[in-house]
Amino acid sequence: MWSCITDFFTYETTKSVVVKSWTIGIINRVVQLLIITYFIGWVFLYEKAYQIRDTAIESSVMTKVKGFGIYNDKVMDVADYVTPTQGASVFCIITKLITTENQVQGFCPESEKKYLCKKASDCAKFRNKPGGYGILTGRCVPFNATANMCEIKGWCPAEIDTIKTTPMMEVENFTIFIKNSIRFPTFNYTKGNFLPTITGDYIKSCNFDMVSNTYCPIFRVGDVVRYAQQNFTKLADKGGVIGIKIGWMCDLDKSDDQCNPSYSFTRLDAMSENNAVSPGYNFRFAKYYKMDNGTDYRTLVKAYAIRFDVLVNGNAGKFNMIPTLINMVAAFTSVGVGTVLCDIILLNFLKGAEQYKAKKFEEVSDSPVECKPNGLYLSQLSLRHTDIIMRSSDSGAFSIDPYS
Numbered sequence: 001m002w003s004c005i006t007d008f009f010t011y012e013t014t015k016s017v018v019v020k021s022w023t024i025g026i027i028n029r030v031v032q033l034l035i036i037t038y039f040i041g042w043v044f045l046y047e048k049a050y051q052i053r054d055t056a057i058e059s060s061v062m063t064k065v066k067g068f069g070i071y072n073d074k075v076m077d078v079a080d081y082v083t084p085t086q087g088a089s090v091f092c093i094i095t096k097l098i099t100t101e102n103q104v105q106g107f108c109p110e111s112e113k114k115y116l117c118k119k120a121s122d123c124a125k126f127r128n129k130p131g132g133y134g135i136l137t138g139r140c141v142p143f144n145a146t147a148n149m150c151e152i153k154g155w156c157p158a159e160i161d162t163i164k165t166t167p168m169m170e171v172e173n174f175t176i177f178i179k180n181s182i183r184f185p186t187f188n189y190t191k192g193n194f195l196p197t198i199t200g201d202y203i204k205s206c207n208f209d210m211v212s213n214t215y216c217p218i219f220r221v222g223d224v225v226r227y228a229q230q231n232f233t234k235l236a237d238k239g240g241v242i243g244i245k246i247g248w249m250c251d252l253d254k255s256d257d258q259c260n261p262s263y264s265f266t267r268l269d270a271m272s273e274n275n276a277v278s279p280g281y282n283f284r285f286a287k288y289y290k291m292d293n294g295t296d297y298r299t300l301v302k303a304y305a306i307r308f309d310v311l312v313n314g315n316a317g318k319f320n321m322i323p324t325l326i327n328m329v330a331a332f333t334s335v336g337v338g339t340v341l342c343d344i345i346l347l348n349f350l351k352g353a354e355q356y357k358a359k360k361f362e363e364v365s366d367s368p369v370e371c372k373p374n375g376l377y378l379s380q381l382s383l384r385h386t387d388i389i390m391r392s393s394d395s396g397a398f399s400i401d402p403y404s
Helices: 002-008 022-046 169-173 200-205 221-227 232-238 321-335 337-348 353-360
Strands: 017-019 051-054 058-066 069-071 074-076 090-109 134-142 148-156 175-184 189-192 218-220 240-251 261-267 282-290 296-319 398-400
Touching (some): 022 321, 022 337, 058 090, 058 296, 069 169, 090 134, 090 232, 169 221, 169 232, 175 221, 175 240, 218 221, 221 296, 232 240, 232 296, 337 353
Antiparallel strands (some): 051 296, 058 175, 069 074, 090 148, 090 296, 134 148, 175 218, 282 296
16 A cells, blocks of 8 residues: 555656667658648648638529420420429429329229229228329229229329320520529628629620639539439439539638639439339429319329529638647647657667666655665665755766667
8 A cells, every 4th residue: 555655656757868779760750750741731731720610601592594495386484394483592494294184173083003993892992092193982983995993082084194205305405594692600701603703794695614614603404414424315304303512612811712613513313313113303283273163173284304402512711820729739749659659669679678668767766875785876776865966967868879
């Protein structure tokens, strides 16, 4: 117990030991050089760790589509093929329609093949359960001259969505206008994707491309699909979701004209593209009308569309003293890793390790130094806390050569 107490109330201080070894010297300098290079090259220059950063970007997106197409001998304009109509950051351009007209509430046969029947007992198991397009009644009724189907209660006639139709290929040349405004609240910095050099005449004539018009806010649909590495014909036939990503990576220590948007494109529903069960993207909507006698009827539309999601992300950085000091202290502290590594090598792997241990670790006691009869000290590593220490001319620095 007494030994534990005395060991607890001890004090350790550093001691300088100079090791004259090419091996250890080279390792020490190489490790220090690598650490310094990492902090200067990666942490400070590439990662800009001297800056405070704001990733909580605030964004507003407004969109507008232009173009005319022909579908089923009808001219389609923006009001016909774009939904929703608010010009938000998520919108759809309809490429193909399957229309079921003059539906009214009533009883009619189902249209899906799994509801084929020969007698009422074939439909009894479906009674009062939801079918494909209504609630099944459990009766078997004629569908056409050759087949019978289970009956439903709902909007009749039931939709037949297996009809083959040709997409509206003019969509490829439609244009998408994107207006984006952003703000970094930490720095109260605002900007938009309309650069100061953009004029009205330029807007009327430009189309975005990756080489010469990288800041034009007008995008041709065919180009967006191509940049997303998709085939327009297949996409128009089955539908899909395309992401238009706007990135704002701003260094606010530089001039304002260096903070500009960058655009990239990708398909967001890549998994459904290869899914045989529900490939592509489609949705249904209805237009409702009223007859003269007050009966409601509707036109049901199944629409295949290309959905565009405009996604905005970014971060901004500006010089700040606090992160600069924190990373400078971390850099200076990390340089000491070289010393730790060299100590491990010296103490365990190199010739002369015992000599290094004897010079590096020394015990100093405040108890009187005992002498043997022959006049020698009991331990050359025990020093008396008296005038012996004060008269000592030893600086505390040792120089050893492990090869001597």
